[in-house]
Amino acid sequence: MRNIFLIAQNMFKIIFKKKSNIVVYIILPIVLVLIFMSLQGPSSDSKVSLGVINKDNTEIAVDMLKYLDSTEKFKIVPINEENLEDKVSNGDVQFALIIPENMKEKILKRNMENIQIISIKGQDATVWIENYIDMYMGNLMSISKAANGKEEVFNKIYKGYSKQELTLQSKFVTDNTKGRSSTQNTMGLFIMVMLMGTTTTSTLILKEKRERTYQRICTSPVSSKQYMTSNVIVNLFIVFIQITIVMFLATKILKYNMHVPTMQLLIILMSFGVVAVSIGLAIVAFAKSSASASNLSTLIITPSCMLGGCFWPVSMMPEYLQRLSDFIPQSWALGAIRKLQTGAQFKDILWNITILLGFALAFFLISVYKIKKDRNVERFI
Numbered sequence: 425m426r427n428i429f430l431i432a433q434n435m436f437k438i439i440f441k442k443k444s445n446i447v448v449y450i451i452l453p454i455v456l457v458l459i460f461m462s463l464q465g466p467s468s469d470s471k472v473s474l475g476v477i478n479k480d481n482t483e484i485a486v487d488m489l490k491y492l493d494s495t496e497k498f499k500i501v502p503i504n505e506e507n508l509e510d511k512v513s514n515g516d517v518q519f520a521l522i523i524p525e526n527m528k529e530k531i532l533k534r535n536m537e538n539i540q541i542i543s544i545k546g547q548d549a550t551v552w553i554e555n556y557i558d559m560y561m562g563n564l565m566s567i568s569k570a571a572n573g574k575e576e577v578f579n580k581i582y583k584g585y586s587k588q589e590l591t592l593q594s595k596f597v598t599d600n601t602k603g604r605s606s607t608q609n610t611m612g613l614f615i616m617v618m619l620m621g622t623t624t625t626s627t628l629i630l631k632e633k634r635e636r637t638y639q640r641i642c643t644s645p646v647s648s649k650q651y652m653t654s655n656v657i658v659n660l661f662i663v664f665i666q667i668t669i670v671m672f673l674a675t676k677i678l679k680y681n682m683h684v685p686t687m688q689l690l691i692i693l694m695s696f697g698v699v700a701v702s703i704g705l706a707i708v709a710f711a712k713s714s715a716s717a718s719n720l721s722t723l724i725i726t727p728s729c730m731l732g733g734c735f736w737p738v739s740m741m742p743e744y745l746q747r748l749s750d751f752i753p754q755s756w757a758l759g760a761i762r763k764l765q766t767g768a769q770f771k772d773i774l775w776n777i778t779i780l781l782g783f784a785l786a787f788f789l790i791s792v793y794k795i796k797k798d799r800n801v802e803r804f805i
Contacts, residue, residue, distance in 0.1 A: 431654035435628060439658065449625065449662055453617045454669050461610045461680055471496070474553070475503040475517030480527040484564065487586055488523070491560055498553075512542055519543045519553060531568050532578060536561065607682050611761055612734030614670065614693070615754055616725065618700045621666070622659050623721040626704035629655060629795075630714050652792050656701050663697035684764045692773070695780040696757040702787035703753075709794040733758045753783040 439445055474492065478485055492498050503511050503520065511517050520542040530536040539557055567585060571578035671690060674680040682689055707724060711717035729735060731745060732754025738746055749755040760776035 428650050428654050428657070431651060432657045435654060435658045436661075438628065439625065449621060450665060450669075453621050453666055454673070457610065457614045457617060457670050458673055458678065460613050461674055462678060471499040472519065472553075473501055473517045474498040475501045475508070475511050475520040477503060477505050477508065477520065477522045479525045480523050482528050484528050484531070484582070485523050488557075488560055492556060495556060497556070508542070521553075521557075531561075531564050532571075532573055532575060534565060534568055534573070536565065607684065607765070608733075608737070608758060608761065611689075611693075612729070612732075612754075612758060615696060615700075615732075615757060616729045616734050618663060618666065618693075618697055619703060619725045619729070620721070622663060622697075622700040622704035623707055623717070623725070624704075625659050625662060626655060626701070626708045627714060627717055628658075629705075629708050630711065630717055649792050649796075652705060652788070652795065655705065656788070659701040659704065660697060663700065664694065667693045667697065684761055685770075688764055688770050688773075689761065692757055692760045692777065695777045695784075696753065698784040699753045699757075699780050699787070702784040702791065705791040706787045706794075709791040728752050729754055731755070753780055756780055756783075 439449065476489060478489070489500055493500050501517050503517065505522075508520055512520050522540040522542070524530070524537065524539070527536070539561070541553055541557075563585065564582075567581045568578060571581055667690060671686060671693075675682065675686060703724070704721075707720050708717055711720055731741075731749045732738075732752040733749065734754055738749050738755060738758075741749070756776045756779045760773040763773050763776070764770075
């Protein structure tokens with residue numbers, strides 16, 4: 425145990441001997457996440473650009489668009505079906521709404537299909553818009569039921585409804601969906617930053633191999649497990665500092681609402697931090713040079729973050745990729761956050777945390793085995 429802490433202490437001295445490393449390992453990752461977080465925060469109160477293709481153009485369809493506009497949540501943008509994909513993919517509109525033909529007739533017959541909503545952000549992002557539309561359509565279907573399919577009766581009731589002659593009671597509720605999506609995006613970026621940071625710290629092993637320090641360590645009573653454990657301690661300490669500072673500044677200074685209990689989010693991030701450290705060690709263990717370690721980290725981190733839902737919701741990917749994401753640790757971390765945001769208890773995410781720690785143990789054992797097997801010291805670039 426004493427050897428482990430002595431090696432860890434030496435690693436701390438090597439890493440933070442240069443003042444610039446404090447910026448690289450601590451300040452820069454935190455600043456990047458906080459900047460992204462500050463940009464995400466105000467968006468929750470801004471209007472969402474909603475592209476509309478109105479194939480019906482009847483009074484009911486127009487009134488529904490007026491209703492959506494009256495919520496002050498949407499900026500209605502008329503678009504054509506020909507440029508629908510370009511408008512959505514280019515970000516000109518965040519969502520697209522397609523109102524079908526013969527809307528009134530379908531409501532009278534009570535066989536109205538769901539109004540189509542299109543977005544590159546997936547179902548997690550469109551669900552809150554669907555809630556507004558479903559509530560409005562639910563009122564129309566209730567009127568149709570009361571009219572028993574008779575158009576004259578429907579028109580009379582609808583006229584009173586649209587002119588607010590009917591007694592209505594409105595209650596305002598807080599819409600947290602966009603804020604939750606913003607938290608998912610921010611935590612996805614933070615997870616990627618942690619992966620990149622721990623990999624960079626783990627390359628200290630390559631530096632010691634290049635300078636033949638590792639060779640001298642191998643000839644001492646220190647085992648490869650002790651050496652790797654020391655590197656893990658250093659990495660975890662840096663990760664803990666990053667997480668603690670980000671959480672403090674986000675919640676206390678920026679007043680950013682994570683929509684997740686702070687302590688539980690801290691546990692999730694620390695659990696993934698252990699995974700990030702073990703992945704960094706595995707990359708270094710299989711790298712033959714500093715250059716190959718950099719290439720290998722890029723090859724692993726970026727695609728895994730894509731599949732794990734760091735850049736977009738997993739639900740928007742094809743089904744086979746969604747199944748593949750079950751083998752990505754990022755997916756389990758973000759999944760735990762998503763569960764807590766929807767009202768789950770801490771006990772409901774224990775399986776996610778167990779899976780994360782299982783990933784960490786697997787990568788760590790692989791790293792120890794590889795380094796122990798590869799005792800020969802090569803010349804590193």
